[in-house]
Amino acid sequence: MDGEDDPVHLLVEYPPKVAVSALVNSLKGVSSRLLRQERADLARRYWKGGLWSPSYFASSCGGAPISIVRQSIEQQQTPT
Secondary structure (H helix, E strand, C coil): CEECCCCEECCCCCCCCCCHHHHHHHHHHHHHHHHHHHCHHHHHHCECCECCCCCCCCCCCCCCCHHHHHHHHHCCCCCC
């Protein structure tokens, strides 16, 4: 996982029978609930009453070994 103010990036392995939209909704719902409990100061960052925007982007790694995916992520520039 990597993130800054906007957006958050996740690398997730999940069962192929799970719909990506269901996975994203679950991740956003659970993380929002936990963050609201632990960090009340995040209220000023809420997007139209919600912590997360309703949008998302998903992409497949096409069966690449996790070591190659990890290396690619680690070589990306981190914002300063």
